[in-house]
Amino acid sequence: NAGVTQTPKFRVLKTGQSMTLLCAQDMNHEYMYWYRQDPGMGLRLIHYSVGEGTTAKGEVPDGYNVSRLKKQNFLLGLESAAPSQTSVYFCASSYSTSGHTDTQYFGPGTRLTVL
Amino acid sequence: GQSLEQPSEVTAVEGAIVQINCTYQTSGFYGLSWYQQHDGGAPTFLSYNALDGLEETGRFSSFLSRSDSYGYLLLQELQMKDSASYFCAVIGSGGYQKVTFGTGTKLQVIP
Numbered sequence: 001n002a003g004v005t006q007t008p009k010f011r012v013l014k015t016g017q018s019m020t021l022l023c024a025q026d027m028n029h030e031y032m033y034w035y036r037q038d039p040g041m042g043l044r045l046i047h048y049s050v051g052e053g054t055t056a057k058g059e060v061p062d063g064y065n066v067s068r069l070k071k072q073n074f075l076l077g078l079e080s081a082a083p084s085q086t087s088v089y090f091c092a093s094s095y096s097t098s099g100h101t102d103t104q105y106f107g108p109g110t111r112l113t114v115l
Numbered sequence: 116g117q118s119l120e121q122p123s124e125v126t127a128v129e130g131a132i133v134q135i136n137c138t139y140q141t142s143g144f145y146g147l148s149w150y151q152q153h154d155g156g157a158p159t160f161l162s163y164n165a166l167d168g169l170e171e172t173g174r175f176s177s178f179l180s181r182s183d184s185y186g187y188l189l190l191q192e193l194q195m196k197d198s199a200s201y202f203c204a205v206i207g208s209g210g211y212q213k214v215t216f217g218t219g220t221k222l223q224v225i226p
Contacts, residue, residue, distance in 0.1 A: 040123075043216040044216075048213065104150075106159070109157055
């Protein structure tokens with residue numbers, strides 16, 4: 001099993017450009033998440049999904065959109081990138097469907113720089 | 116809402132014991148988790164407390180006291196490879212599983 005994979009690993013964008021980050025998991029997990037991590041700060045939840053075809057806003061959703069067309073994939077889109085979106089983006093997945101905890105498995109991260 | 120506070124940095128000697136504290140304010144949660152993250156790496160799960168008390172996993176233990184809104188991670192027999200950032204996280208009870216992370220504690224283990 002590959003676990004959680006993310007593509008790309010690195011990307012540099014110019015202000016106003018768009019891009020999509022892809023997250024894939026092969027563990028048949030129901031829940032998937034997108035976080036951003038900035039220096040000196042913890043992980044902040046951008047959007048999450050509790051199942052195929054469903055998405056919800058997290059703590060910092062502005063400027064991002066997501067889609068979960070297939071259970072194994074969770075896409076994060078930036079329609080018009082801004083320098084404030086320079087960050088490391090982590091995708092995670094977990095099994096639980098009951099609302100109780102389950103271990104979150106993280107991907108390796110995508111380092112995005114917006115000039 | 117939920118907020119979690121951790122010390123920003125902790126330094127400890129190889130072979131010693133270190134405790135990383137986490138205090139929280141939350142309207143309701145299922146449990147407290149701990150994650151480890153090495154520089155440039157992804158967070159990895161360490162432990163979870165659903166109930167008050169101590170959970171032990173090898174050299175790592177985690178404690179939760181809901182009445183005190185407090186938890187901690189205890190690392191014993193410190194090794195150089197334990198140098199990393201450690202995050203506490205609460206799993207919210209607001210319907211869907213939403214996780215809120217603390218700002219993290221950077222642990223430096225010195226010889």
